Amino acid sequence: MRQHLETTGARRGRTIAPHGNVLVLTEDPGTVAAQLTGACDRTPAQLLEEPLRANISTDEIIPGWCCYWYDEKLGDYAYLGLRDRQFGEGAVKKFAPRIIVSGEAKGCGSSREHAVYAEKYAGVELVFARSFERIYQQNCRNVGILTCDDFTLLDALLAGEELPLEAFTRRATAVERSIIHLGGLFGFNRASRDGTGTRVAAAFDGARPRNIVEKIIESRLAPRNALPEGASVRVGESYFLTADVRFSHEYVTPMAAGMFRQQFGPEAGLDDPDSCYFFQDHLSLASQVLGQRPKGPELIERVENLGRRQEAFAALNGGHFIGPADTGGSRAICHNYIVENVAEPGQVVIGTDSHTCTAGAVGALAFGVGATDIANSWYNREILVKVPDVIRVDLRGDLRPGVCAKDVMLALLAHPRIEGSRTLGKVLLFDGPGARSLNMDERATLCNMAVEAGAMTALFEPDEITDAHLARRGGGSGPEHPRSDEGAGCAATLALALDTIEPMVALPGDPRNAVPLASVREHVRVDKVYGGSCTGGKAYDMDMYAGVFERARERGVRVPEGVQAFIQVGSESVMEYARERGYVELFEEVGVRVLPPSCGACINAGPGVSVRPDEVTVSAQNRNFPGRSGPGQVYLASPYVVAATAVAGRLTSVEDMFTARESA
Template sequence: MRQLSEQSEPGRATGTDGGGGRTIRLRGNVLVVTDDADLLAAQLDGSGTRGPAELLHEPLMNNISTDEIIPGWCCYWYDEKLGDYAYLGLRGKTVGEGALKAFAPQIIVSGEAKGCGSSREHAVYAEKYAGVEVVFARSFERIYEQNCRNVGIVTCDDFTLLDALLAGEELPLEAFTRRANDIERAIIDCGGLFGFNRAGSAIRPRFDAVRPLNAVEKIVQSRLSARNPRPEDGSVRVGESYFVETDVRFSHEYVTPMAAGMFTQQFGTDATLARPETCWFFQDHLSLASSVLERRPNGPELIARVDGLGRRQQEFAALSGGNFVGPAETGGSRAICHNHIVEHVARPGDVIIGTDSHTCTAGAVGAFAFGVGATDIANAWYNREILVKVPGVIQVNLLGGLRQGVCAKDVMLTLLAHPEIQGSRTLGKVLLFTGPGSAGLNLDERATLCNMAVEAGGMTALFEPDEVTYAHLARRGPGASTGTAVRSDEGATYAAVVDLELGGIEPMVALPGDPRNSVPLATVREEVTVDKVYGGSCTGGKAYDMDMYASVFALARDRGLKVPAGVQAYIQVGSEDVMAYAADRGYLDLFGEVGVTVLPPSCGACINAGPGVSERPDEVTVSAQNRNFPGRSGPGRVYLASPYVVAATAIAGRLASVEDVFGTRVQA
C-alpha cells in the first residue's frame, strides 16, 4: 500500500485534444449526491433506473462537510486506505465502507458549499483514491477547493459543462479553469502545487493601481514573496493570487505525518525547514482519544494508529528543530493549538497558517491567520510561502454593547443567520470586525468571533489592534514583540458592510446538523432533554469562558442545585494557562461541587476523540464547541450554545437559558 510520501504524480489527462493540451471526457461513473438517501443508495448498488442527467433535477445535498467525506477517526490513516472510507460519514449513513471506491465515480456532484468544516486534506485524498477526478458543486468552501487543486482534482461550479460531458462531449481543461486566475490555472495545468513548483512557472500576477487598502489587503501586500514583486505604482488586486511569506506555521498530529511524508518525498531526505523556530507542532487533537477508542470494537487498532501518529510527529519535530507542544504530565495536552497561538505566539500583522480550519482564531490579535491542507504546509515548511487569493472583505461594524448574559458565541450564531452572511455570501471572504462595540469585547470574546468565521464560510476574521490587543500582548512579559499595527485606510473598499446592533442580540442556539441552523433560544418551544453537556474546545475553553461557566455554577451552588442524575457534564480547558487561571479562582472546586467533570486540555469531544462524545444516535448533547456537523462528535445530536446556556443546561438537564433556570441573568 502506497504512503503519501511515495505517491505518484496525479493523473494529468483524461483525453487529448490533438494539440498536447489536457482534455476531459466522461469515461466512468457519475455519482449525483442527492438529498434523497434512497436515490443515492440506488446509484451505489446499481438498482437505480435513473441516469445522472435525470438525477440532476432532484435537490442536491448542500453543505457536505469534510467530516462527512472522511470521519475524524479515518484520518488516522494517510494512504490509499482513505479511499475505502470515502463518504463513510455522510448524513443518512447511506455509504458503507468501500462503497464509493467500488462504484469508482470519475465525477461526483453535489450542491452548495461543498467541503465545509475541517481543513483535512484527507477528504480530497479519500475522493481521489476512490476514483474521483472531477468534482462539480454549486459552490465550494475555500480550503476544500484549494486542497483539490493542490492534489490534481478538478473542481467546477459550471453545470453546463457537466451537461456537455453527459452528452458525450470532450472538453478542454481550460473550459473548467476559465474562472480561475493565472496562477490557479497553472497549478491545475501542472496537476497540483508540487508539479507547479517543479515546472518553475514564471507567471507574474497582476496588480491594481495604488489605492486605499483595507487591513487584510495591507497585510497581504506587506508579505509578498520576492517571486511576485509589486511595482511601485501597484496594489494587490482582489481575486488575484500571490505567494506570501508566512510568519508562523503550525500543524497538529492529525496532519503532520502526512505532510512530513510529502515534505521528504518532494524536497529530499536532507531537506530542512525554513526558519524552524517559527514552526510549531501540537499534539492536541488526539491526546485523550484512547479513553473513547478503547470502547470501540477495533479500539486496539485505532489506539495503535493514534500512537503512531504521535510518534511520527514528535520525531519529525525533533529532527526539524521546530517547537513541539506535546502531552502534559497530568494528562491531555499542554494546550490546544489555537489557544496556545493566541496566548503566546500571534502578533498584529502576522501571516499565520495552520493545518486546521480554526487557525482563524488568531485574528483576535490582528493577525491574518487561516487554515491550510497538508500539501500547503509541507510546501511552506520548505520555503515559508503560501498562495493567497486576495479575498473580499466584509466589514462587520459592531454597535452598542451586549446585554447581560449574552456573549460572543451568541453574536456569532446571530451572524450565521444574518441575511448578508448566510448562504454563500461569505465563501472565501474575510470578516473584519470594527466599530465602537469592539471595545467592549475582551480578547477571549474576540477569539470566539474569529474562531467561528470559518463556520460562516469565511476564509478568516480579524480585529484591528487596539488597547485591548496591546493589553493582551503586554501580559506576555517585557520584551515580547507587539508586531505591526495594521489598520484600514480611509476610503478602503469592502465587499459588504454589515451593521450589527449588539444590544438586540439574545441567547442563541444552533440546532443539530450545522452551525448555520442558528435560532434564538426562546423560539425552541419543545423541551430538549439532554444526556451530555460539554463546555470546551478552542471555542469554549478560554479563560473568559471559565468565568461564564463559573458565574452560572456559583448561582447553582448557592441555591443547592447540581447536575441531575443521568446527565454527564464536562468542562475542558484549552491550555495549561487556562487550567491555572481556573484553579487560582477556585473554579475547579466549584465545578466539582456542582457535579461537573473537569478535563485537561485537548480537542477531545469536539473531534470525537475524548470524554463528552455521544455513543448512540439518540443521545443529545449541548456544547460550547464550534461545529455540529453529522458525526462530528459521535452519532448523537449536538446543539451549539454559549457558555452561559451550556452551564444552565447542565443544571436543568434540558436545553435552557440562565433566566429559565434561575429567574435571573448573570454576567461573568
C-alpha cells in the first residue's frame, strides 16, 4: 500500500563521470600522506588492495576545536584529527579529492555536520566506505554528498566508466533518492513547496502487531505521509515525522541558524518555539584550557562568538535558552536536562548531538541529527526517519556489587552479536526482568552509549520506574504510554545475564576496544581521572563515586601526588543533590576537584583534558576516539573504576584499589 508525499521528482539522466582526484585512506599513514603530496607511486585501484582504515570518527574527520568555525574555512581542517596523521592543515583541500575511500563504520561518533562540510569544502563529492554510521550518511545526503558501499561501482569509475546516478541510489528509499537527485534536503523542500515535480509514494504494510518503535513512528507521522486506515509502517521505508522536542547546542546552532535564514528568509520563525531548546553546554569551560593552546586567544574569541550568536538567535526566535550558570559552567548538559525535565514516553526527540539517544531512558524515540536537519525542523517540525530494525536486549538477573550500567554497555560493545557493524542504524530495545532493576540514571547510561554500538538509538519500554521519574518532576503517568504489542516482531533478541557482567574497561582509541578489567595485566599508571559528561555526571553516578571515596576517607587514603582527579556534575540539580548529601565536601577532602556542569573534558574543552601524548586518563565519559579529549591515551570505565583508580593512582577495580595502592 502506498501514500503519496508532496515532493518533487528528480533530475533524470544525471551521471557520475570518472574525473578528479581519489584519496584512499589506508591503514598506513605514510601512504595517505604520500597521496596528498603526489609522492605515491601506486594508483587508487592498487591502493584498494591495501587494508583500508576503519572506524574513522567525526573527531578524526574534523577535530572538535575546528568546529568553532562554520564556513568554508572548515575545508582547511579536513582530516586534521586523523590518527597518526602525517600531513598538515589544508593538505586535503589542496589535493581536492573528488572521491574519498575508507573501510568499515565511516563517520562513527558525533552528529557534527561540520565533518561533512569539511569534506565538501575540501572538494569531496562521493564517499565510498564498507559501511556508514547513520548520522554521518544522513548528513552527507542532506548536503549533496553521495555515499556508497558498493565497491564494484568504485572499480568501474576507476576503470573509466561513466555511471548513472541511479546506480548509487538503487538501495535508497524513494524519498531518499529524491533528496539525492535534488542536491540535498533543502533542495527537496524547495521543490516540495513549489510543487514543481512528481509525487513520491511512501509504502506501508497492512495491520500487524508493532513494537514500541513502530508505534511511536506511526503516532508521529507528518501530514504529508499520514497513516492510511488499517495500515502500519514498513521497516526500511522512510517517513517524515513531527518532532515533539528539538534542541541544539552552541557548536551547531550558529551553523544551523545561518542555514535557516538563507533557506527560509529573514522573516521565518520557529514552528512551535516552546518545543525548542538551545543549550550552551559544550564549551562553557573551554576558556580554562584554550588559553594554553596555540592560537588560544583566537579560539576563545571563536567560542564566545558561538555563544553570542546562539543566544541572539534564541532571543529573536523564542524557545528555551539554557545558558551559562552564575556559578560557572552551564546550567546543564543538554542530555541530562532533557531526561530530567523534558522528554516523555512516546515522544520523538531530536537534537544536534549523537547522544540525544539518552532520552530513550524514558521511552522516547530520541536520536541525533545534523545542522541541516535541525534547521529544517525549526521551520516545519519535520524529520525524515527510516523505520529501523529493532534488536531486543533481554536483560536478566541483577548486577553484582561494584558493577553498573557502564560495564553492561562496554560488555555489549564487545559482544559478538553487537560488535562490528551488526547494529548500524538499528534500535536497541532494553527489556526483560533485569531492566526493571535499573533506575532511570542507569537506563540513561545504557541508552546514551547505544550510538557507540552504531545503533540509531536505544530505549526502554515505559514502566513503574518511568512513572516514578515523571511523578518526581510533576509529569503524568498511566496506561497511555506506548508499549510493544504482544507478538510484535524484532530483528533479533540478545539475552544478557546481568550477574555475569564484570568490571570492564575500553582500551584507548575506541569505545569498542572493551575488555574485562581483570584481563588488563600491565600496570597502567594514570595522570588524570575524570568522572563526568552526560554519561558519568548523573545523580546515581555521584552515589557510585561517593561510595568509593567514602571507603578511601575511612582508611585515610587520598588521590596521590602526581594524579589530577575531577568530578563534573551533569546539571545544577545534580550539583544540588551532591551538596545535600555531603558528596562535594567528600570529593574535595580526598583530593578531587569538583566541576560545574559542562561537557568539558569529554569534548576536549575543559579541565581534565590531556595536554601531552604520553598522558594517561581514565574517564567515565562515552568516547575515547583519538584526540577526543586531548592528545593523550584515554581508558573508559565505570564510575566505580574511575573513583578506585583515582585513589589507587593506577587503573584498578574497587576490590583491588587498596592493595594496588600499597603495591604501587
